Each structure stands twice: as C-alpha cells, then as structure tokens.
Amino acid sequence: MPWAWMRRGVAVADPVLQVRDLSIAWREQRVVDRVSFDLASGGTLGIAGESGSGKSTLARALLGHCRAGSAITGGSIRLDGDDLAALSEPELARRRGRVMAMVPQNPLASLTFHMPVGRQLEEVLRLRAGLSSGAARRRSLELFGQMGLPEPERLARRYPHQLSGGQRQRVVLACAIACDPLLLVLDEPTTALDKTTEAQVLGLIRRLRAARQGAMVIVTHDLNVVADICDRVLVMQHGRIVEQGPVGAVFVAPRDAYTQVLLGAALRVDEASRAAPTAPGPPLLEAAGLCFRYARPSIFRRAPPGPPVLDDVGLTLAKGEVLSVIGESGSGKTTLGGIVTGLLAAESGQMAFDGVALTARRTREQRRRIQMVFQDPLSSLNPRRRVGDAVMRPLRLFHGLDARAAARRVAALFEELGLEPGLLTRFPRQLSGGQQQRVAIARAFAAEPDLLICDEITSALDASVQAQVLDHLAAMQRRQGTAMLLITHDLSVVWRMARRVVVMQGGRILESGPTEAVFHNPTSPYTAALLDAATRAARAGHTEFREAIG
Amino acid sequence: MIVLLLRRVALSVVTLFLLASFIFFATEVLPGDALDVSLSADELAMMSPEVLARRKTELGLDRPILERYLGFMGGLVTFDLGRTIITRAPVADIVAMPLRNSVALAGMTLLLALPVALAIAMAAAQAKGRALDNAVSGAAIIGYSIPEFVTGLLLIAVFAVWWPIFPATITASTDDPLSVLLAAAPLAIATTIIGSIAYLGRILRVGLIEVMAADFVERLHLSGIPRWRILWLHALPAAMIPGLSAAALYAAALVSGVVVVELVFAYPGIGAELVRAVTRREVHVVQAIALAAAVCVVLFNLLADLGIAALDPRTRR
Numbered sequence: 001m002p003w004a005w006m007r008r009g010v011a012v013a014d015p016v017l018q019v020r021d022l023s024i025a026w027r028e029q030r031v032v033d034r035v036s037f038d039l040a041s042g043g044t045l046g047i048a049g050e051s052g053s054g055k056s057t058l059a060r061a062l063l064g065h066c067r068a069g070s071a072i073t074g075g076s077i078r079l080d081g082d083d084l085a086a087l088s089e090p091e092l093a094r095r096r097g098r099v100m101a102m103v104p105q106n107p108l109a110s111l112t113f114h115m116p117v118g119r120q121l122e123e124v125l126r127l128r129a130g131l132s133s134g135a136a137r138r139r140s141l142e143l144f145g146q147m148g149l150p151e152p153e154r155l156a157r158r159y160p161h162q163l164s165g166g167q168r169q170r171v172v173l174a175c176a177i178a179c180d181p182l183l184l185v186l187d188e189p190t191t192a193l194d195k196t197t198e199a200q201v202l203g204l205i206r207r208l209r210a211a212r213q214g215a216m217v218i219v220t221h222d223l224n225v226v227a228d229i230c231d232r233v234l235v236m237q238h239g240r241i242v243e244q245g246p247v248g249a250v251f252v253a254p255r256d257a258y259t260q261v262l263l264g265a266a267l268r269v270d271e272a273s274r275a276a277p278t279a280p281g282p283p284l285l286e287a288a289g290l291c292f293r294y295a296r297p298s299i300f301r302r303a304p305p306g307p308p309v310l311d312d313v314g315l316t317l318a319k320g321e322v323l324s325v326i327g328e329s330g331s332g333k334t335t336l337g338g339i340v341t342g343l344l345a346a347e348s349g350q351m352a353f354d355g356v357a358l359t360a361r362r363t364r365e366q367r368r369r370i371q372m373v374f375q376d377p378l379s380s381l382n383p384r385r386r387v388g389d390a391v392m393r394p395l396r397l398f399h400g401l402d403a404r405a406a407a408r409r410v411a412a413l414f415e416e417l418g419l420e421p422g423l424l425t426r427f428p429r430q431l432s433g434g435q436q437q438r439v440a441i442a443r444a445f446a447a448e449p450d451l452l453i454c455d456e457i458t459s460a461l462d463a464s465v466q467a468q469v470l471d472h473l474a475a476m477q478r479r480q481g482t483a484m485l486l487i488t489h490d491l492s493v494v495w496r497m498a499r500r501v502v503v504m505q506g507g508r509i510l511e512s513g514p515t516e517a518v519f520h521n522p523t524s525p526y527t528a529a530l531l532d533a534a535t536r537a538a539r540a541g542h543t544e545f546r547e548a549i550g
Numbered sequence: 551m552i553v554l555l556l557r558r559v560a561l562s563v564v565t566l567f568l569l570a571s572f573i574f575f576a577t578e579v580l581p582g583d584a585l586d587v588s589l590s591a592d593e594l595a596m597m598s599p600e601v602l603a604r605r606k607t608e609l610g611l612d613r614p615i616l617e618r619y620l621g622f623m624g625g626l627v628t629f630d631l632g633r634t635i636i637t638r639a640p641v642a643d644i645v646a647m648p649l650r651n652s653v654a655l656a657g658m659t660l661l662l663a664l665p666v667a668l669a670i671a672m673a674a675a676q677a678k679g680r681a682l683d684n685a686v687s688g689a690a691i692i693g694y695s696i697p698e699f700v701t702g703l704l705l706i707a708v709f710a711v712w713w714p715i716f717p718a719t720i721t722a723s724t725d726d727p728l729s730v731l732l733a734a735a736p737l738a739i740a741t742t743i744i745g746s747i748a749y750l751g752r753i754l755r756v757g758l759i760e761v762m763a764a765d766f767v768e769r770l771h772l773s774g775i776p777r778w779r780i781l782w783l784h785a786l787p788a789a790m791i792p793g794l795s796a797a798a799l800y801a802a803a804l805v806s807g808v809v810v811v812e813l814v815f816a817y818p819g820i821g822a823e824l825v826r827a828v829t830r831r832e833v834h835v836v837q838a839i840a841l842a843a844a845v846c847v848v849l850f851n852l853l854a855d856l857g858i859a860a861l862d863p864r865t866r867r
Binding site for chain 2: 093095115162175
C-alpha cells in the first residue's frame, strides 16, 4: 500500500463528512487524486495549498459540484449519510444550501449586481429555508445584524457595489448560513480583503463556529488563516494530500518536505533578519511631496477628480541600499514605483536621482540606471522573442555591445542567476514561472542599473520557487551594489530582503524605519495588524511546541 | 437617476444640434445650391439668368449662408422643415406619413422579434456546445447574412406565388390607418423579422453564456436556487445590458435602413420616400429624412442608456 501512510491521521471520531479516495479529472488530467479525509461535527478543517493544487476543485466537490469539463471519476463523499458523488443533480440541489453551503472564492463578484443585497438573502430564506416573505424579511435583517453589518434596514436596500469588500463578504456569509447547514465550505474567504477587514471577518467566522454545531472547511493558500481558525489542516500539492493532521502537530513538526517549504516561507520575526546590512552611502534617490491621482476632469468626463492615490509621499534611498515599501492593494505602493520608474508622472513633488532632478522625461542614461522587474514575468517578456535575445537587448541598446560580447554577457548573467545555458534559446512560455522571473531579473541587471525597482516580483510564484528567486536576487544585488526598491505586500519578503522599510496605507506613509525596529515595535495599529496577520502560522507552531514540551 | 436622465437628454439635444448643422452644411453649402441641384442640366440651360435669379430670391438662396443656417435651425425648433423646391409643398407633410409607417414597421418587427430572439438565445445558452446550440448559431449566421431582398423575394415566391395566401406587394396607401397598412404587409414584416431574430438572438446568446459563467450564478447554483430562477431573475437582466446598446443601433437602422424591404414590397415608408426625393433632387426632403434618421439613432440610444441605467445600478451615479 504505497499510500498507507497517508491514511494515518485521516480518521477522526464522530465524522460528519467522510471523503474516501476521491478523484476528479479535468479533461484527461487528474486534478484531485485519491483524496481521503474525515471531518468531525463542529470541527474546522483547513485545506492549504498553492494555486493549481486542486483545493478549490475539491471544495466545490464537497457540494457535489464540478465545473464544466471536470467530473468526479472515483471515490465517495459521505455527508449526513449520503454519498454526494453518487447523488443525482436534483437530489444535490435539494441538499445544497441546507445540508451543505458554500462561500465562494470571490465575494466581490458573488452577489448579483443588479439586485439589492436584502432581496438576495431573502431569496435564499424563502426558497431554501421555506420562510414566508414576511418572515424572510425579518430573518434577513436579523442575520445581517448577526453578521455585524451596520443599519441592516438601510443596508438591505443597497446594491452590492455600494458595499465594501468586507460587507459583501458578510452578506455572502449570511446567505450561506441562512439555512444552518451541516457543512460550510469557505473558499479563500479573506483573500480579496485587506488585512484589517480580514481580521474582522475571521473573528466573525470564529464566532459563527462557536454558535453553530456544523462543520467547516476553509480553503486557503494562507497558512496564517489556517493557524488562526482551523483545528485540523490538510496540505495539498498537485491534487494529492501530502500531509494532514491537527494544526499544532503539523505546524510544529511538518513531516512532508513541501509543508516544510510552505511553513518556511512564513514570517518569523523571532529569528534574525537575513537581509544584509548596508553601509550608509550617499543618497541615490530622494523624493519629497509626491502626489498623484487618476481621473482628472475633462470636457468629456465630468467625473470628480479621484481620491489621491499618493498623498505627500517622500523617501530617500542610499546607494546600494535595499528599501522595502509594504502595503496592501490600493495603498499606492505600485503607483510610487511607477513614478520612480518614470511610467507615471507625479502631479506634484520633487525627485532627485544621484543629485540630478528626476522627472517623467528621462535621459537615456537615467533610463539605463533605473530598471524595473514586474509582478507577472510572462506578460513582461515578449512572447515571440527568445529569452536570450530579450536579455541581450538592453546590452546592445545601452552598452552598444556587439553580438558576440553581448552573448557572452548574457551567458554570464544566466549563470549568476542559476539558469541553465540551454534555456537561452527558449521562448518565455516554455519556461517555468521562477525561470521567467529570473530572466526578467537578468534583463534588468543587464543594463547595469544603480536602482532596481521590484514590484511584487514573487506574488505570482509558488512558495518553493519564491525562496529561490529571492536568494538569487539578493546575491546579485550584493555583488553589483545595486540599490533596490522592493515593493511588496508580503512581510516575509521584507524580513528576508530589506533592512529598512516604509509602510504605506491609503496613499500615505504611515511609518518607516529599520525593519527590525518596525516589526518588533510597530507604532501604527495598521502595521501591527499586518504583522499579526502575517505571523499567526509561526506563532501557532511556537505555542503548540511550548505546550508540547511542558 | 433624475440627474442622469437630465444629463443624457441634454447630451442628446447637443448631439442633434450638431447633426442638424452638419446636415445643413453638407446639403446646402457644398458646391451648387438647392436650386442648381434640383434642376437638370437641360432645365438650367433653358432658363434665362434673370428667371434663375428671381427663383433664387424666391427660395431665399441669395441670402448669406449664416442667415439661411439660422433660418433652417429656427425652422427646426418650430418643426417647419421648409417647402419643396418644385411643388412648394410643406416638407413636413411629405415626410410625416412615410416616417410614421417606417417607425410602425420597425416597432412591429422589434415587438415580434425580441421575444423570439430571447427564447432562442435562452434555449441555445442552456444547451451551450450541444447540437441545439450549434444549430441555432448556424441558423443565426445564415439568417443574418442573407440579404433582405433575397429573403423578401423568397417569401414572395413561396407565400404569394406558389401558395397565394398573402399579397406580394402592398395595396394600402401611405395615409391609411396603421392597422390597415400593417395587416396588408405580413411578408414585409416577416422579412425584417428574420434578420432581426438572427441578429438579436446572436447578441443575447453570447451575453447569456457569459453571464451564466459568472461567479454570482455559481454561488446561486451552489445555494440550491432553481435553475430557471437563476436564469430569469439573475442572469437575464445582466445579459440584456450589453444587448441593449446593440439593439438600439439596430432599431435605428431598421427605421432608416429598410429601403430594400420597402422597395421590394412597395411599402410606403421613409426609405421609399428617400429614394424618391433623391431622384427628384428635393434637397429639403433629403434633409428632413436625414434628420429623422438622426433623431431615431439619438432617441434609441437614449432609450438604451436609460434601459441600462434601470438594469444596472452601477451605472446610476
């Protein structure tokens, strides 16, 4: 029995949900491969894994649903005495919403945009819980209240787009628990939300769990969320379960190599930062009073000017220093990067680069000295150009190297970044995500820049690949003495790479300082919330470990 | 909502003003005035310069451009479209009835075609990728690409010649009541309907398929909401939104663009009148018809915008 070890820790006492050898195929490909697990009544199971691991497919299967093109090819899903894999569609429809319910992945698009949210909840209550319209209306207001939504009466009349992301997620949650299902499946319930809202929604989910008898499955890529509210965890990779067990046990002593990589990527502020210290050099980039906003009014657009995306932002970066800008989507960090790169023009404010004023109109030399690496490596590389040629371009353009010298330099860059020479003649699509991003880094370094702007360069990569890319980037940066502006939402990347950090929110700088000082003693509640959300996985391992040893 | 309505209406008025100006300058100011254009070369040669000058003064063609432009625009406000050059009949009288008939034909077509197109689109979207859907898509492309004069003549051949149950051409006259006129024109209506169903059905099918794959539809499905209810109450209004703008342009094109159908069936509409006006070189009538077509385009777009605002709360600001 090659997978006998996987059965260990599968069974739990008093299971409400029993999944055995479940396989799901998309066309010819197995996306969920012989998955087995149990879930106790009242229990909360976290399904962790990266994109493409099959976790969302598994989540939908728990409601007996497969998207077009995929189908259950084997195994069973026993819930409340029925095998969902064997039930007909009408029988499943009778159970959906009542026996098992789902909070789907994208709360922002999961509500009907042309219908007031109150009516959408009442619809579920009338059709699925069998309430009369009067009772449904009263119950919906009650549920909105329980979800912590302000002024339920007024809120019920509003449309989804008039609600914030957190409010929409609460409405979707209310719809899902309207009939008090035995099993509630939440697919990435907090991924689209900012960290402050995430903490509130997770608090709500925890309260709901305490008040209800039913079981919960939470699908997430974020181990911090698992650590926060799950009691059991199941780690998936390539459609298989690589490890499962109680959260404490798995987080303290992960047996599987992949789980170890995932946990290794989690932020641990109790360990020393691995970022290399930099000697204070002369300032390279100085920016002060940067402001930026979109949607300026014109004759054809009467739209009011948008809120400021950047509001009086200033920073300095020394030669050879790594400075990290952290913040969530909408904080203005990418706009800041765009202004420094010259892709966007600031509305007001000054910038100086190496003592010379820097505007959106750049000299060729300034363009060479300031390079950028983007979030999505595939879309930042020309799909019709071999990657070797892509890296050769800046060499010939900026340094005027002839073809042979440029080819030698490209080969050297590839070697430094751990890319095999055989990859030179490949097209971007034929490379893995990590390789593509390293090619993009090689292209940026080919220009021999003094300042490199990295915008979320690891967000599109798997945890195992992230570490590799960051290590190569750090080594390269140190060798070349390039200053780096590292824009990211991932605090563990900051901890690993940058000695100094700037925290942004809503277009403003909240605080800045040495990374260790900011992470150990954050002065703003927002930074504290970010840190709290990012260190739960590490702390879960820690506390359990302390409890275990006495 | 009211602000949006007012702003849309104001924008439409501005658009019409610019269009009217364009029509005036394009037809009157470009080489040759209304009289020159309406007379043939032989007639011009026969007239003495004095007679010609007198006629021009009568018609007001000797006045400066700006004065004539102001007169034209002023006339529009009071619905005075001027008189024809040869018979001196009021243009408004000539254009009114054919316009009414064309609008009636277009309205009738949409009224009958929309529900059918909707039903077909819903059936096809439900069976996406299966035989029914493929058949519908194929038929729609054929129905949409066959020219109307072919469909029209085919219908005449089948239903008026081989199997004479409908009249081949319309015997009713321009000023007959609409009921008489439309009752006399089943084949003309059928011809425009076939193309309309194909066109509108295609647009609605694509919209529905897109919406049925949306996240909110999956959520409803996973809450056990019946499929028909998801389709009618949630997906359909969302799918109508992109279809509305297209339908508006289509309806406007129906009013001004059914020339072929009107000629094939001798339907007394605006298209037939336009052809007559062009051959008789009645500049004022051409102007009036061009304006009527512009009004239709602007009006239907306005209606579509308001319809979209009613369906999509995100557009109401």
